[in-house]
Amino acid sequence: MAWPSSYVPPGSMLALQQYLGLSSQTGKTKAHDPFSPSPLSRKQDVLFVALSLKTWTYDPERVAEVSLAILDTRGIQHLAPGTSGRGWFGEIERLRLVDKDLAELAKQDSGGVRLPGTEPRETKMLSREDMKALVRSVLRYGLHSERREKRKVLLVVHDQECQERLLWYLDEGAFKKTDVVFTADTQVYASEAGRGVSLARVMKTFHVKNGGRGSHGNDAVYVLQVLLGMVCLRTFEKKKFYQGRARLV
Template sequence: METLRHYLNLPPVCGPSLEPTPRQPDEDVIFIALDLEAWEFDHRIITEVGIATLDTRDLTSADPSDPNSFLRHVKASHFIIKNHEKHVNRKFVRGCPRMFHFGTSKKVLLHQMVDHLDAAFITARKMVLVGHDLKGDIKYLNDLNFSPTAARTVVAQLDTQKIANEMFLPSALGKLLEALEIHAENFHNAGNDAMFTMQALVLM
């Protein structure tokens, strides 16, 4: 969690209560949370991609004592893979690709999805990659022939599932959000889950 507080320009939890120091150029990062949904009968078939971003440049006036002043700057996107649109999960989890709460979903072809991911990661800015069970989402990204670290702009990775375990909080995303008093519904929509993951990160 100190990595998170460092990049958000917050004082250490266990240290003296000091005023945050001005953010240095190498600390000027974008947090990017990813969530990918795959078909329950063949996980190689990626059906949705969700992206949520929090740009630290937007936080200059944020109140460190008010997490909502950070959360209002989170932006989310939701992509539905048209090639796999018919593969909606129903047996083991309830998929809800048409229930994105934080904007308008975009339908894209499979080969176009990589272009959208490239656009999210190709930047001169440094990035902190965020996920809930991040290794699973990275595997799905690799199945799309995309590597989030290829551009070498990712300077840190934060897994909210691991952080929750370290803080003795529930590791399941839904239970974690409940413990953090975040209202959430329609999980297993990649856009929603990316946003929920970012919200959990900020509030933990």
């Protein structure tokens, strides 16, 4: 499947609600209680995969770190979303990939200062090619590639630049074997005018607080939490959702 050209296709908010079981297939019935598992059937099982890429300070052409956060909708079928989706935060799997060659250079150049992301247990130090291979694998199978079960993926980014950087990093040919439904851009969902607002500001505006251990410093986790928070607000507290968007215009 070719990489989708639309970052936020028409009707995608409804599709997000359907994938998360917060809306019926017709869109006429919405879940009404955030503190009970939704009785509505999901559109399909998908993997929500959020990504964040950081380039190296000394060479912006080199990707130093890739942060990933994955939510499998199969794992939340019997869980209540809770306030701003926080009931699902504990199901988010996370991984940070660091270019081991750049990390070694950073140590040499800065007297032992490590690249961001080398501390958490979820971090893997890999060669550049192994990093790319693992990202490709996650986009096809999630974190459990040994099952060899190709999954539908809903990609989540905070802005269009992130996806463009990802395309440049992996090249478009890498996505021919993936099944990406569409890309959810949290920056566009947060501000109707498409105004460039920071991830931190979006989190503050929509009252999405960090939940789940180990997410400190992993921007992909924050991006996925923001998306879940906005979809839940749009479902259960529509007025607050639009008030938040108005503040970011």
